[in-house]
Structures are given as structure tokens and as C-alpha cells.
Amino acid sequence: MTHEAGWAHAPGALRGPSWLRPPADANELVPLLWSRTARKGDDGVLSIGGVTLPDLVAEHGSPAYVLDEADFRARARAFREAFADYDVYYAGKAFLCTAVARWIAEEGLSLDVCTGGELSVAERAGFPMERVEFHGNNKSRAELRRAVRLGVGRVIVDSFEEIARLAAIAADEDARVSVMVRVTPGVEAHTHEYIATAHEDQKFGFSITAGDALEAVRRVEAAEELDLRGLHCHIGSQIFDSSGFEVAARRVLALHAQVATELGVAMPEMDLGGGFGIAYTTQDDPAEPARLAQEMTAIVEHECRALGIERPGLSIEPGRAIAGPASCTVYEVGTVKDVALDGGASRTYVSVDGGMSDNIRTALYDADYSCTLASRRSEAAPVLGRVVGKHCEAGDVVVKDEFVPGDLRPGDLVAVPGTGAYCRSMASNYNHVLRPPVIAVRDGSARVVVRRETEDDLLATDVGDF
Template identity: 60%
Template sequence: MHAHEAGALHSDGYSAAPDWLPWPTDLNALEPELWPRHTTRDADGALSLGGVDVRDLAKEFGTPAYILDEDDFRWRAKEFKRAYDAAFAPVCGGADVFYAGKAFLTTQVVRWLVEDGLNLDVCTGGELAVAIRGGMPGERIGLHGNNKSRAEIEAALDAGVGRIIADSFDELDRIVEIASARGVVAPVMVRVTAGVEAHTHEFIATAHEDQKFGFSLAGGLAYKACERILAEPSLRLLGLHSHIGSQIFETSGFELSARRILGLHARVSRELGHDMPELDLGGGFGIAYTTQHHPLGPDQLGTETAEIVRRECQAEGVVAPRVSIEPGRAIAGPSTCTLYEVGTVKPVELDGGGVRLYVSVDGGMSDNIRTALYGADYSCALANRASEAPPQIARVVGRHCESGDIIVRDHYLPADVRPGDLIAVPGTGAYCRSMASQYNHTPRPPVVAVTDGRARVIVRRETVQDLLALDVDASV
């Protein structure tokens, strides 16, 4: 058991806390790094998001709901564009930022990206359709995916996408066949598994050899893919693509990956006589879900990565290609929090005499699967009022029929949290709505954008009628 200077009053609750979770000196205070930039508390202690009181948001739009700070989202997007352009200007004339649509994508998000000068990475036909509907020019779209269908490749070529990231020889055959039939030349990048595994969860570390993505450097497969592309009149080799994982907090992994990727880049130039004009280093930049996370900002990421590319290109004796990155989570994640209403509060006695509050809310793993799927950690706060009650270790859980239906595994809440209270969970902008499901036939929550005291729905709440509309009833 942990000991605490406050003594027996707090010792039971504190015993259940993980080592990384600090004892809160003020439960009403907000950690700025965890919340959208325009998050405040008013005189009553209620949270305000983008200038809108969460009590008003809950009343007008219901709960659960994803609340997106529009100004925060767009500020982060523009900061990545500015920082990387500045850092890479002396290396290769600037850098391109491809927002990773898998993190969170709507037509409104696409319109913001278009206006703010970012490009867009998509990995399915559905994401491509959203990109086109949102007005993203085809040349600013990249198509990912390890098993692209014929229909997806056809749609990408018809849209004039700027890059197709090839993932296998079977896929190259497919692209050649379709491009030849259309009489077009497909711009292709080779996804390379560089054998570098970022320090992250094994399910989302994507550059080690034993996995489904890309052409391995081992055995020369990536080099052979470049040979194959250069031999096909219907393909144009743009460059190499690498992705080393997600939720990354340092640039050392990019250094080793860039060294290996640029080694291949130089070999293709020397042996095949082709100077590839582009290089995509992927993304995976981490964000602060809890106080244990300390992400790097765009300026530091850009400066350190640019120096890595400059140094490795100099060592290989090649001209630096145009660099691009894909910071989906780092833009969307911190810009959104999820608002829930408490339904039940259950104190549970633990081995050793401790007590944990199980705080059940009206959402769960259907709107945030990451805790159950990855063991992800989140923070939370009592959102509708201030409290002078002592801290109590709590677990915020959902309403689904699974014991693993957990949203926030460990966090302190006021001991007087009660049914009807609002709980806000920050850092839910990336992957939560994208991976949301209708488990237990639960309609998915809306996405509400807030800015300058105004709120508007950009993705409406699903209804029971939406659920029934897909159900084919032979008796009708």
C-alpha cells in the first residue's frame, strides 16, 4: 500500500492508485496539457469548452457527446504545417503535412484541412469518399492500406490522387492492370518496413518485420519493389514511405528508420538511376492522455527530424527528397473531449482494505474502445460543478455487458460524485469516433464543434431508426 502525508483519511483510496498517478492537491484544477486550449472553469466550477458551458451542451445535445474545440484543432494543424515547413526549408525546401484521416475524419474536417494548407492521407474507399466530398483536391490526397480493393484503386486514380502507397507485389499487379486500362500513370510510393519498432503497444507498433504492412528491407524486398515499379510504364516511383508506430514521445526511432530508408533511397539512385523526389516518414507523434505523458511540440519534432534527414542525406551523398509527415492523432486527439452523464456510483472494497469508486456513465466501449483494446490510460474531471470533497480513486466504466468496459481505469474524482453529474474525458479526438461501434445496439454519439461561444453539430447522433434501417426484415 502507498502511504500518504495526509494520513488515514486518504490512505484507503490512495492505495489503489497506480504509481504514475499523483495525489491531487486541487481536484478542481485543470492540467492544461490534457485539455483543449479553450477549456476553463466558471465561478460555479462548471467546465466551459470553446466558450460554451458543458451543462448547456449536455442539455442541448445530450450525452454522451464528443465535444471538439474547432479553434484548437485548426491551430494544431497550422502549427504542424508552419513548424515543419520552417524546419525543412534549408534541407529540402519545406515539408508537406498529410493529416491521417483514420484518426478522425468528417467532411467539415476536410474543409478545414483544405483551407489551412494540409494534405490528407486516407486508407479506405470510405475515407476517400469523405475527402472528395469535403473538397480536398486529388493531388493532395494519399491512399494507404495493406489490401486495397480494385474499386478503391479505381476510385483513387479517377480522383487523381497524388500518391498511392503500395504495400505488396499483388497490389502492384493490381495497380498496373487498372492504370493501364485507364491509360494513366499511377504515382506510387513504396511502404518499407525498416525493422524499427517504436516504444509503444505491440498492436500499434508497425515497422518491425513480423507484421502485415509494407515491403521488408530484409531480403531486399523493398528494393525489388522499386525495380518492379521502374520497369512499368504505367507506374511512377515517387519515393519511400515508413511508419514506425504510434504514441511516440522521442525522435530516436525516426533517426534509425531514416538512416535505413535513406540507405535504400541512395541505393535506388546509384544502381537504378532514379532519384526519388519524395520521402514520407509517417507520424505516430504522442499526445498527453494523462500526466505521465510528455509529448514533444511541433517545433522540436520538426527541428530534430530535419536535422536527422539532413545528416543522413549528407552521409549517403544524396540530395534530400521532399519530406512529408502524418500527424493525425497529434492534431485531433487533444482537440476533443467526451462528455458523459453519471448514472450510478458504486464503492467497491479492495483487497487490503482500499476502496474504489465505480462510476458508471451513459457511454462506454462503444464510443471509446481504446482502453479495452490497448489498455490505454485516460484522465477525467467532474465537469458540471466544483467540489470540496476529498479525492477518491475512481474507475469510470460504461454501460455495456462486458467487465472490460472501462473508459478511465484509474483517476481521482471527488468522493461526492453522484448520479446526474457530468464527467469529461479529454484526449478523445483521435480514434474514439473513428473506432466507435454500435455494440449492444447503442447509437453512436454526435460530434459537436465549439468555438467562440457557439456550438454546432458536425456529425449527428445516431438514432434507433438508424439502427433499424440496416436490418432486413423478411416478414415486412
């Protein structure tokens, strides 16, 4: 049961979760949680891409997102190679900047955007527009017109209004636009309510069961300016169980077959979306891309055989699974306090120089994270800790539960893995805190790919009252 003031105040919140166990050595890394080049030396100092975090902070300050370029590229390649006969679209909403868009292009992936802002990054990066797809449940006329003029590869339509709007814009621009129809197959993904996106009662797509999806297909097919490519579904995020994809594929392929039978239209494509989970803590067990490809392909081929139809060309949209593990966030410890709990126990509260403005996921989704001391080795016994931010909110928590060295002190650096997805993307200026930079590291060198905000940036939109 939750508390009206938030999960941190709920009964039992002052105890660690049942899956969390004290480590034998709090200095050791859990490789599953970190990017491929993460290492700790005998001195306990953490390095990423051959760059030590104390050196990185000395040059670029803290907090900072540390992006392991080799790891990011390796994960992108792994999806491209495992899903070799699919179109693989990197979901830019996870994290996007000009450098990342160029890496994605160089690794042979396509790009999924969902706003005009994300589209502008793709344009700036020189990303091949025929390899871009445009999502969103409320694309403006200006955004759609820009997409048509740039020649994006396909637009995923999400409402009857958008179908009419896009057809009118395409006619005005004397263009023919490739279209996918976003459908909701009524699947309850085993994930947080706010990131489960295929059940009926939510804002995305056309309902299959209510008949809206079939009607949307009819309207797209009837519009001369629109080229119907197929159906698109997405069942949610941070998903480990392929059973949700199985049910979704069955229902979407049934509609695919119905369209061919009733409308006489053979749609050449189908997009299964993304949502592949990553390991944030030791309780997570993500599947490798090769296994995902094998299982998802088998599901689709089985359903196609049962329906007596040819397999359409398939697409997927990994985002978090590529960007998430490729980054960590490094913070400097400001204060440490021990809080006495019931029964004689205690918790160590570690306050760092960031918080919910650079990682809102803990407060928003009740997400779990891990952390490690990154600037030295400790011989102290591990204690139950909570890493909290500097914001004026009791729910400003970065890591809810983790065992940290008992001698953690101000000036230490703490690193949190798995922050590459939806942390910088969802960052804010709450309490007028400046958003951190993104520092890409590789082969012993570091470079800024997104600079730290300044107070001038912060005040630039404040027109004042002069």
C-alpha cells in the same frame, strides 16, 4: 503478468499506478491534457470554445464528443508552419468528417486516407485530390480505380499484388499514377504491440532487410503507368522518442541511395509517416511540432551527408497530434458504487452513459485516460475512481485510474480529455448502443458536424425476416 480475463483482473490492478498522485484540488484542470479553450469557472463548470458542457448536453444530449475547432485548426497550423518545407498530410484515420476535411484544406494541409470510405469524405468535402494520398494494405480494385479516376496525388503501394493491380487499372484508365513504396525498416517503436508498425513481423509494407523493398521499387519503376516518387515508412503511434525515427531514416535513406546506385533512379520524395504522441495523462510528455521538425530534419540531413546524397522532399502524417487533444467526451453519471479492496482501501466505480462503444482504446490498447467533474464544483476530498461504461463487459472501462471528487453522484457530468483521435473513428454499436454525435464548438456557439445515431439508423440495415 496479465490475467486471462483481461488487465482489469490482473494482480495489482485494484491499486492505482505509481505515477498517479492525489491532486490538491480535484476541480482543477491539467492544461496539458485539454484543448486550448477549455476553462473552468468558479462554479466548477467546464466550458469548451465558450460553450458550457451542461448547456451543450441540455441541447444535444450525452454522451457527446466535443470538438474544439479553434484548437484543431491551431494544431494543424502549428504542424504546417513548423514543417514548412515538408508536405504535411493529416492522417484522416484519426478522425475524419466533411467539416474536418474542409478545415484541413483551409489550413493548407494535405490529406491521407486509407479506405474508399475515407476517400468518399474527401470527395464530398471538395478536397483537392492532388493533395490526397491513399494508404492501405489491401485496397480493392474498386477503391484503386476510384482513386485513379479522381486523380489522387499519390498511392502508397503495400504488396506485389497491388503494384500489378494498380498498373493494370492505370493502363485501363489511360492514366499515370504517382506511387510511394511502403517499407518496413525493422524498427521496434516503444509503443503498444498493435500500433507498432515498422518491425518485420506485421502486415504493412515491404521488408528492407529481406530485399522485398528493393524488388518492389524495381517493379514500380518497370511499370510505365506508375510514376515512382519515393519510399514511405511509419514506425508506429503514440511515440515520444525521436530515436526510432533516427534508425528508420537511416535505413530508409540507405535504401534510397541503393536505388540510385543500382537502378539509376533518383527518387524525389520520402515520407517519414506520423505517430507523434499526445498527453493522455500526466505521465505523457509530448514534443511540440517545432521541436519535432528540428530533430527530424537534423536526422535526415545528417544521414544524407553521411551517404553523400541530396535530401529528398520530405512528408509527414500527423493525425492524433492534431485531432486527439482537440476533443473531449462528455458523459452523464448513472450510478456510483464504492468497492472495498484489500487492506481496507476502496475504489469508487463511476458508471456513465457510454463506454467501450465510443472509446475502445482502453480495452483494446490498455490506454490511460484522465477525467474531471464538468458540471459543478465539489468540496469533497478526492478518492480513487474508475469510470466504466454501460456495456455488458467487465473490461468496459473508459478511465482505469483517476482521483475523482468523493461526492460524485448520479446526474453529474464527467468529461474525458484527449478523445479526438481513434474514439469516434473506432466507435461501434456494441450492445446496440447508438454512436454519439460530434459537436464542434467555437466562439460561444456549438454546431453538429456528425449527428447522433438514432434507432432508425440502427435498424436500417436489419432486413428482418418478414
